[in-house]
Amino acid sequence: MSDLVCSDLSMTFTNPQTGAAVEALKDINFTLKKGELLSVLGPSGCGKTTLLNMIAGFLIPTGGNSTLGGNVIDGPGVERGMVFQQGALFEWLPVSKNVDYGLRMKNTDPAESRKLVEKWLDIVGLQGFGDTPTYQLSGGMQQRVALARCLINDPDVILMDEPLGALDALTREKMQSLVLELWKETGKTIMIITHSVEEALLLGERLFVMAPRPGRIYKEYNLPFAERGLTESLRDIKQDEHFSEVREEILTMIWDMEEEIMGRA
Amino acid sequence: MLEWLSDNRSSIAAVIIVLLAITFVVSIFIGRRQTVLRAKDEVFGDPERTKGGWYWAVCGISALLLAWFYYSWGVGRAYFPSAANEMCQIAKLEESISPITAALPIGSRYYKSTLLVARNNNQLADLKNELPTEAFTAEEQAELKTILEQTSRLITNSSDPANLNKESEAKLAALGDQLKELTNELRAGPQGLTPTSEALAQPKWGVSDIEIPVLPMTAKGVLFDAVATKGQELTSTFVKIRNHIPVNDELIADTKERIAALKKANKTAEGDETVAETRNAYVKAVERIFKRLDDGFIFPAKSLDGINTAIGELNDAKDEARGSLGLIDAVFFPGDGVVKSKTQCTEQGSARWLPKPTDVVATFGKLANPDLESGGGYRGFPLLWWKWLPVGDVVGFVVPDWIADAWPGEYARHGADGKIEPNFKDKLLSVAQGEVELGSIPWLDGHIWDSLFRVLVALGLGIFIGVPLGLFMGVSKFFKSFFDPLIELYRPVPPLAWAPLILTIFGIQDDGKIFLLFMVAFAIMVISARTGASGTQLSKIRAAHSLGSTDRQIMWNVILPNAMPEILTGIRIAIGVCWGTLVAAEMLAGTTGVGFIENIARTVSDYELIWVTILIMGLLGLMFDLMMRWVIDKTIPWRGKG
Secondary structure (H helix, E strand, O other): OOOEEEEEEEEEEEOOOOOOEEEEEEEEEEEEOOOOEEEEEOOOOOOHHHHHHHHHOOOOOOEEEEEEOOEEOOOOOOOEEEEOOOOOOOOOOEHHHHHOHHHHHOOOOHHHHHHHHHHHHHHOOOOOOOOOEHHHOOHHHHHHHHHHHHHOOOOOEEEEEOOOOOOOHHHHHHHHHHHHHHHHHHOOEEEEEOOOHHHHHHHOOEEEEEEOOOOEEEEEEEOOHHHHHOOOOHHHHHHOHHHHHHHHHHHHHHHHHHHHHHHHO | OHHHHHHOHHHHHHHHHHHHHHHHHHHHHHHHHHHHHHOOOOOOOOHHHHOOOHHHHHHHHHHHHHHHHHHOOHHHHHHOOOHHHHHHHHHHHHHHOHHHHHOOOOOOOOOHHHHHHHHHHHHHHHHHHOOOOOOOOHHHHHHHHHHHHHHHHHHHHHHOHHHOOHHHHHHHHHHHHHHHHHHHHHHHOOOOOOOOHHHHOOOOOOOOOOOEOOOOOOHHHHHHHHHHHHHHHHHHHHHHOOOOOHHHHHHHHHHHHHHHHHHHHHHHOOOOHHHHHHHHHHHHHHHHHHHHHOOOOOOOHHHHHHHHHHHHHHHHHHHHHHOOHHHHHHHHOOOOOEEEOOOOEEEOOHHHHOOOHHHHHHHHHHHHOOOHHHOOOEOOEOOOEEEEEEHHHHHHHHOOOHHHHHOOOOOOOOOOOOOOOOOHHHHHHHHHOOOOOOOEEEEEEOHHHHHHHHHHHHHHHHHHHHHHHHHHHHHOHHHHHHHHHHHHHHOOOOHHHHHHHHHHHHOOOHHHHHHHHHHHHHHHHHHHHHHHHHOOOHHHHHHHHHOOOOHHHHHHHHHHHHHHHHHHHHHHHHHHHHHHHHHHHHHHOOOOOHHHHHHHHHHOOOHHHHHHHHHHHHHHHHHHHHHHHHHHHHHOOOOOOO
16 A cells, blocks of 8 residues: 555745745645556646655645655655656766665665666666766666666655656657556556656656646546557557547647746736 | 086086077977968867967977076076186276276266266355355354355365376376286287186086186186286275375365364354254354365366276277177176176176076985985985884874873872882873884975975865865855854965964964964865855755665765865865965975975075975976876766766
């Protein structure tokens, strides 16, 4: 029973100079069951990242709470792994030392962690890169390291903050397949924040479209594409009629929200 | 080997100069050809254009060295080793007759007599105009006017050739003849003259502390030296000749009496103080001029014409006898040439403060020689060498005495038998004071090491205290706000402004300088570590948190390595600033160190030593910087790539 439950989660930022309060998030309620894959979409400033940061424990909500397996989240923890847009790798360490960072912090037996590192490097497709300095890797490879570093800790939930945003289209597609593969193999609960509607559709078993001011879940979808992506080619799925329909619908939705923001500004 | 190099340094310099000249020309040639070749490939402003170009570096360095050789007279000494000695002899002649020439229009613009007449006439006229009529009675005024009138006549009488003392006239004529003889001697040339063995045994130019050997070492030099000796005698005759004329004797006696009478009247005169003062001052001024005129310094202009011509001819003869040396002097000895003072000849101009490159190398060699008994090192201390360091001293330095004081119990007291039984506390104290035999280890020694030691200890302390504090200041509100004002209060004060205070408190030994340098290094390390720590990407810290690190683990595994580039850059800057501050601090006080050597060299105007210390400091500073650059390249290859 390690479901992620958010109940009435709210976040209000106060500008320290003007004292003006901004409701970044208001009354977010959802339950993410173990093994579910959730993608979150929305225009800029709708509070996607704030939501993720609260679940990760980097921000303490001003109202409501979130629980994982019944425990209230009040700080960062190993059971919630993070993957950032730029990888956030420790560039002074080689790949293997980045991957086993979490194990070293727990003082795991070196022989055992070496085995685990081998295993995870293998899974993410970086066999033989253990001694390479991370700054010599391409963006895609850096994200693979970040994934391995996160997964080696065996978290219950993986939180990804626009993990593929900085990659080129081709690498991005490969990485999308990798994420789906990892989801299937590990059975982890995954929550992905993304800017790309296509990516959200492909990687989201469930999909939240969020709206700004106050940040809230505007619409929720349950989609078959992630399941299909495990067996079919992602490019074929993108050609699918249903896929195109939903994509257009969401694009229009977000377009309208952006327009509204501009109008108000 | 070193002796040989030292003895033959002129010849070596001669070869080096030729090589430098060739290198200079060839590098310009290569440079020009390369420029023409590349001109088509790169547009103006393309940074690629600045790559390479070793030939211009070679060109610049050889030009610099050639300029150094030239302006320090290194070229002159290499190719004309006896020129300076001959110039010294000529300077001797010039010096010997300088009192005569100074009295003639040759050495100055006017005859000395002309100047005297002009000055005294002016002053007499002024006195006449300024006569304070309110202070003197009409009678006295008339008396004063008479005195001024008579004094004025003294000048007129002296200037008249008709009045010239016959004896003086004869003396002047004889002197003129003797000068002519001297001229003829100079014109006869140096044939048959040989330098004495004593002169030949002199150390060569620049080898000893005496800049230029004084005794003549060439035939030409002997000639000039001999003429100079005779010239000296003529000069002493000349300065004794006076123009005492009978016409003036009566006038002088009378005027003296009148002045005495006035002075007497001044003493007895009653009245208010200001009037008395005015009277006294005026009479004194009159007497001063009169006294200047009663000792026969003024000659009729005509009477000196003979001497004037004779000296002119002597000068012409001197220039002729000098021959090609004049040209050499003008071309290869930039500056004011050689000047003879009382006991020695000295180089003038740039050669005085710019020692010859070869001399600088020789001085460095002498300084670097670790054998103190054969005159190496400086002030009984080698430049850089090693010694046996007793381990007990190190222990005594590291362990503070108060540990023994704080140990429970009392120090031993002398017993009834007059003996002292040391207890544990006493033994602890002797260890803390370094009085324990623990053997010795080889250790570095010398002026350079002392300077290095001070910098390294201060830098080490600055790093070990400053970096942790800086890191905490980068992550903690308390540390930042508490320590920031303290550091920012003392840091903007230039370290040298602290020096007098710190050196007064701590004394001139190592601790004062180390503390001063520590203050410098500490502030730099705190600031750089703080900048590095606060510059850590938030996502890295968040990632570390999510990977289960404790705060301490994040500090050690994320923030510290992330701040490494800034910390190492800080160390690089701190070394440079410490080095600069140290040398200045050593100049203020101390008995060892490179700055100390330079300071002593300054007080005795030892230009070679000053330049050697400057070069040592420059090279060591460069070495530090290269070393830090290497360390930075090796230890933080990820810099700027995160």
